[in-house]
Amino acid sequence: MLFRRIGLFGLVAVLAATVLTTTQASRTFYGVEHPVNLLFYAHVSVAWVGFAGLLVAALASAAYLHNPVERRTWIAQAAVRVSFAFITLTLITGMVWGRFIWNSWWEWSDIRLVTALVVWFVYAGHLLFHQQAQHATDYRRGAVFCVLASISVPITVASTRLWQSPFHGTTLASDGVTVHAPAFALALLGATAVYAYLVLLRSRLHQAEHVTARSREFAR
Numbered sequence: 001m002l003f004r005r006i007g008l009f010g011l012v013a014v015l016a017a018t019v020l021t022t023t024q025a026s027r028t029f030y031g032v033e034h035p036v037n038l039l040f041y042a043h044v045s046v047a048w049v050g051f052a053g054l055l056v057a058a059l060a061s062a063a064y065l066h067n068p069v070e071r072r073t074w075i076a077q078a079a080v081r082v083s084f085a086f087i088t089l090t091l092i093t094g095m096v097w098g099r100f101i102w103n104s105w106w107e108w109s110d111i112r113l114v115t116a117l118v119v120w121f122v123y124a125g126h127l128l129f130h131q132q133a134q135h136a137t138d139y140r141r142g143a144v145f146c147v148l149a150s151i152s153v154p155i156t157v158a159s160t161r162l163w164q165s166p167f168h169g170t171t172l173a174s175d176g177v178t179v180h181a182p183a184f185a186l187a188l189l190g191a192t193a194v195y196a197y198l199v200l201l202r203s204r205l206h207q208a209e210h211v212t213a214r215s216r217e218f219a220r
Contacts, residue, residue: 003200010193017041017186025180029101036100040177041184043093045191047116050086051153053079053195054123058150061143071207073139076146077130078202082195084123091116115156122149 021041029037057079064072094113095105108114126149130142 003197006193006200007197010190010195010197013186013190013193015190017045017183017190020180020183020186025183026178029177032101034100036097039093039097040179041187043090043097045184045187046086046093047090048188049191049195050083050090051119051157053083053086053199054119054150054153056199057083058147061146064143065140065147068140071203073143074203074206075199076143077206078199080123080126080130080146081202082198084120084127085198086191086195087116087120087123091120112156115152119152119156122152 021038025038025041027033027035027037029040057076060072060076060079063069064076091113094116098107098110098113099105106113126142126145129138129145132138
């Protein structure tokens with residue numbers, strides 16, 4: 001099946017990126033040499049893909065509000081679930097990096113970390129809401145929630161440009177960071193493919209759950 005090939009491609013790309021990163025990428029960021037700096041390739045890749053996935057969920061939710069086809073809400077829910085996992089991984093890798101570089105697991109003065117945490121809580125609420133959803137009205141409300149919640153995504157992405165942070169700048173545009181372009185491209189491509197595979201897999205699971213629920217109602 002196509003979605004399995006996408007998953008396999010993503011896995012191969014991630015493994016290739018890992019090899020390139022550990023063997024050729026620079027370990028020096030902002031004048032500090034440490035192996036933990038190599039987390040950049042995973043951290044930024046899953047962050048970009050995770051946040052982009054939330055915009056995909058918002059588009060699918062908007063399409064559902066325009067024309068309530070169930071497949072669209074399945075895609076939106078799957079995209080939010082997978083993005084939530086990716087953003088959780090983003091926060092964890094950021095905290096690990098901060099522990100070695102800042103000597104602190106968390107810095108409330110770092111606007112990027114704080115805004116990413118706000119997004120995490122917003123979509124945690126969205127997931128809890130959908131966990132209780134049973135009727136079409138609930139799904140419409142969830143779709144509205146998802147569309148409105150997506151406003152937090154560009155704010156987080158642009159946070160380091162909108163507000164000055166003593167810790168976290170725009171890494172790719174910084175003179176203190178030398179990025180190994182092939183490794184980063186493979187990491188980003190691999191994360192995108194893995195994300196697409198997981199969303200397709202999760203949406204199929206939503207469909208199977210829906211068919212099972214319908215069959216039970218019919219059996220009654």
